[in-house]
Amino acid sequence: MENAPDENVDENPEELYRAPMMTADADPWAVALEDIDLATGRVFQAQKHHEFFERLRQENPVHYHDKNPDIGPYWSLTKYEDIMAVDSDFQRFSSEPSIALFDELLGEQRAPMFIAMDPPKHDIQRGTVSPAVSPLRLKDLDQLIRSRTVEVLDEVPTGTPFNWVETVSIELTTRMLATLFDFPFEERRKLTFWSDVITTPPILMGITIEDRLNHLAECLQTFTGLFKERQFEGNESQDFISLLANNPATAKLDGVELLGNLMLLIVGGNDTTRNSMSAGVLFMHENPSEFQKIKDNESLIPSAVSEIIRYQTPLSYMRRTAKEDVEIRGQQIKKGDKIAMWYASGNRDESFFPDADKFIIDRPNVRRHMAFGFGIHRCMGNRVAEAQLRIVWEEILKRFDRLEVVCEPERVEHSFVHGIKDLQVIAHPKG
Ligand code: HEM
Numbered sequence: 001m002e003n004a005p006d007e008n009v010d011e012n013p014e015e016l017y018r019a020p021m022m023t024a025d026a027d028p029w030a031v032a033l034e035d036i037d038l039a040t041g042r043v044f045q046a047q048k049h050h051e052f053f054e055r056l057r058q059e060n061p062v063h064y065h066d067k068n069p070d071i072g073p074y075w076s077l078t079k080y081e082d083i084m085a086v087d088s089d090f091q092r093f094s095s096e097p098s099i100a101l102f103d104e105l106l107g108e109q110r111a112p113m114f115i116a117m118d119p120p121k122h123d124i125q126r127g128t129v130s131p132a133v134s135p136l137r138l139k140d141l142d143q144l145i146r147s148r149t150v151e152v153l154d155e156v157p158t159g160t161p162f163n164w165v166e167t168v169s170i171e172l173t174t175r176m177l178a179t180l181f182d183f184p185f186e187e188r189r190k191l192t193f194w195s196d197v198i199t200t201p202p203i204l205m206g207i208t209i210e211d212r213l214n215h216l217a218e219c220l221q222t223f224t225g226l227f228k229e230r231q232f233e234g235n236e237s238q239d240f241i242s243l244l245a246n247n248p249a250t251a252k253l254d255g256v257e258l259l260g261n262l263m264l265l266i267v268g269g270n271d272t273t274r275n276s277m278s279a280g281v282l283f284m285h286e287n288p289s290e291f292q293k294i295k296d297n298e299s300l301i302p303s304a305v306s307e308i309i310r311y312q313t314p315l316s317y318m319r320r321t322a323k324e325d326v327e328i329r330g331q332q333i334k335k336g337d338k339i340a341m342w343y344a345s346g347n348r349d350e351s352f353f354p355d356a357d358k359f360i361i362d363r364p365n366v367r368r369h370m371a372f373g374f375g376i377h378r379c380m381g382n383r384v385a386e387a388q389l390r391i392v393w394e395e396i397l398k399r400f401d402r403l404e405v406v407c408e409p410e411r412v413e414h415s416f417v418h419g420i421k422d423l424q425v426i427a428h429p430k431g
Pocket of ligand 1: 114116126268315375379381
């Protein structure tokens with residue numbers, strides 16, 4: 001969502017990618033508690049984070065780590081109720097200066113964006129763009145989402161493996177994003193590319209820091225052009241750009257702040273839904289009896305969508321910064337300390353979700369997952385995401401008997417964005 005790489009850089013571009021202190025092969029149950037550092041993308045890539053979190057929930061639910069040279073000391077909250085309490089308390093826990101553990105990326109100042117602002121500025125900017133994803137607007141968009149889903153699913157190959165992420169998840173989320181921005185449809189893949197540039201350390205994309213800055217400059221230039229075009233009296237369009245351009249609160253946003261909010265809206269609506277769309281296919285493949293439940297009863301799809309989002313938790317954490325000294329479970333958190341609220345852990349907390357490590361599409365409290373956060377920053381696009389996922393599963397059931405995952409998925413090396421890069425699938429059409 002915000003610039004949130006897992007590995008930081010130093011001055012020398014050759015050393016862009018500093019190895020994390022804790023390696024992915026560390027034994028979650030044997031490593032010293034104080035050495036556990038979850039801000040390590042490789043641990044998520046290797047899917048070992050669940051075990052580390054389980055240990056922390058049991059032995060040290062409010063955990064302190066101070067050995068990561070790139071981000072400095074930080075606290076980890078791992079229990080559902082602690083995360084919920086902090087996320088709901090913006091008076092004592094600030095979203096400024098950043099919602100990622102890293103304070104800056106590549107030495108760049110962070111672009112201001114409303115996810116990393118406190119009231120009143122946050123509320124004003126959020127209020128400006130939220131009509132683009134209001135329930136009323138979504139009603140209008142429902143048919144469009146369905147027709148695009150149909151187009152994409154009708155084109156997938158059958159009987160032969162293809163990358164579901166590229167062919168379906170990215171294509172559908174990019175089309176949706178293009179709609180929300182009213183971005184030139186033919187150029188929509190630029191949005192995905194910029195989203196990747198924003199979230200991925202350049203070395204992992206095979207580009208230099210200079211390339212990255214050039215791409216961001218192109219992104220800003222393109223959007224500034226659209227912003228100016230759409231800034232006129234009487235423009236009542238509900239796309240993100242028109243809303244920003246015509247509200248007195250945001251009409252004068254400068255380059256960096258405009259870029260910051262665009263970054264938020266591009267990434268917020270992109271990686272998260274994309275990864276839920278891919279992960280759901282994997283989970284249904286791994287749990288055929290759960291897939292059978294939605295085949296037998298389509299009205300369970302909304303509940304299945306929530307369970308997919310809980311089980312994947314596409315954004316592993318959000319950071320807050322303590323505005324005053326606070327005690328949580330006997331731990332003394334000082335004013336100014338960084339705190340990671342690990343949604344990825346809260347969503348697997350046994351004391352809240354019985355059989356939390358199991359994928360159960362009709363679990364009773366499924367809608368109470370924390371993947372969208374809580375409080376004033378609760379995900380603005382949650383309804384759009386749920387609508388997209390619901391419709392994709394409705395349309396999958398109409399066409400396919402089974403989506404078979406034929407090899408291990410390739411996962412993203414990131415502790416903030418929890419995602420899948422490559423998911424090879426064979427689609428078996430209905431007989
Ligand atoms: C499954 C999909 C999604 C997940 C898991 C997700 C998750 C999140 C989370 C965890 C937050 C921060 C909550 C907090 O700090 O308490 C957030 C905020 C946000 N999300 Fe999402 N999101 C998803 C889809 C979307 C979509 C589709 C959009 C836009 C179209 C979007 C736009 C935003 C925005 C603008 C914010 C900032 C809200 C604020 O600061 O007030 N998200 N999201």
